[in-house]
Amino acid sequence: MHQATHVPRVRAKSAIAIALTFAAGVVDIVSYIAVYHLFVAHMTGGTVHLGNKIAAGDWTEAAKAASVIFSFVAGSLAGRAIIEAGSRSRMRKVASLTLLVEAVLILIFIQIDRVTVNHVHESSLSLGLVCLLLSLLAAAMGLQTATLTRIGPLTIHTTFVTGMLNKFSQAVSQWAFWVCDQRHGNASVEQILRRSFQMPAFRTAGLMSAIWLTYVGGSVAGTWMNSRWSVETLYVPLGILLISIAVDQVQPLSIEEEIEQL
Numbered sequence: 001m002h003q004a005t006h007v008p009r010v011r012a013k014s015a016i017a018i019a020l021t022f023a024a025g026v027v028d029i030v031s032y033i034a035v036y037h038l039f040v041a042h043m044t045g046g047t048v049h050l051g052n053k054i055a056a057g058d059w060t061e062a063a064k065a066a067s068v069i070f071s072f073v074a075g076s077l078a079g080r081a082i083i084e085a086g087s088r089s090r091m092r093k094v095a096s097l098t099l100l101v102e103a104v105l106i107l108i109f110i111q112i113d114r115v116t117v118n119h120v121h122e123s124s125l126s127l128g129l130v131c132l133l134l135s136l137l138a139a140a141m142g143l144q145t146a147t148l149t150r151i152g153p154l155t156i157h158t159t160f161v162t163g164m165l166n167k168f169s170q171a172v173s174q175w176a177f178w179v180c181d182q183r184h185g186n187a188s189v190e191q192i193l194r195r196s197f198q199m200p201a202f203r204t205a206g207l208m209s210a211i212w213l214t215y216v217g218g219s220v221a222g223t224w225m226n227s228r229w230s231v232e233t234l235y236v237p238l239g240i241l242l243i244s245i246a247v248d249q250v251q252p253l254s255i256e257e258e259i260e261q262l
Contacts, residue, residue: 012251013151014207016244017158018214020144023237024159025218027106030226030233031137034113036130040068041141041159060127064134071135075105075142083146083254095253096245098147103241105140106234109133113231150256154204161215168208174201 024041031040039045050065079098086094116129141159148158157163178199182192196202225233247253 009251009255010152012247013148013253016247016253017148017151017156018210019240020148020158020244021161021211021214022218022221023240024141024144025215026222026225026233026237027137027141028159029219029222030231031134033223033226034231035133035137036064038064038068038134040072040134040138041145043069043072043160044162046072063127064131067131067135068138071138072142072145075102075139076146077142078139079143079146086254092252092255093248095147095248098143098254099241099245099248102140102143102147103238103245105136105143106238106241109136109140110231110234112136147254151207152256154207156207156211158211161212164208164211168205168212171201171205171208175199175205 028039028041032038038049046065046068050062050069053059053062053065078101082098082101083094085091086097112129112133116125145157145159149155155163155167175196178201179192179196182195187195221236222233225236244253
């Protein structure tokens with residue numbers, strides 16, 4: 001791949017990854033507020049919640065948690081299958097398809113909520129309806145997780161941040177030792193700062209911190225918007241998905257994911 005085409009695509013993919021992370025933060029917090037206080041992108045917490053409810057014999061809550069985990073995995077599997085099919089058929093804009101399916105799932109959630117949930121008290125919702133609503137958003141997050149997993153050699157996640165914080169810590173540690181080596185080599189502070197921008201660990205730390213901050217920003221914005229517009233807040237992630245699809249038409253986003261499948 002030529003450097004001239006590689007750099008713009010990496011930059012575009014980084015920008016879209018950050019935008020999708022914001023969208024995931026909004027979806028996750030709206031799900032938590034609107035549908036029985038369960039996150040649809042946080043499978044570690046969901047798994048612990050599932051185990052806790054099984055141990056307590058609370059099968060209703062266990063069913064909700066299980067529906068989230070199952071649907072997230074199903075969405076992720078579907079996303080990887082689409083990318084696999086795209087790699088085999090040399091479809092360079094396969095991300096458009098996975099992001100479009102994600103958008104449709106979120107749109108279906110909004111419409112079901114508008115027709116049913118707004119007309120009854122939350123406690124009156126049937127278990128089946130709650131599981132369906134949770135499943136729609138969890139599957140959407142699974143699809144998004146599968147769509148963007150790499151920026152160049154760097155593994156990323158746009159729907160959960162535990163791994164991103166771990167990578168941030170690793171990168172900062174590498175950069176700190178590099179700074180010590182530079183100081184021992186009598187480099188000035190100005191030289192170190194200038195050279196840091198060329199260091200992979202420094203750039204990785206910057207991207208990881210941007211992803212984490214964006215997820216926090218998405219949850220803050222989602223909470224504020226939900227208090228005013230309820231689940232119609234999810235039209236914001238829908239808009240981000242449509243923009244991402246448009247970018248994919250110009251700068252294909254999932255080429256690294258396709259190469260992984262070959």
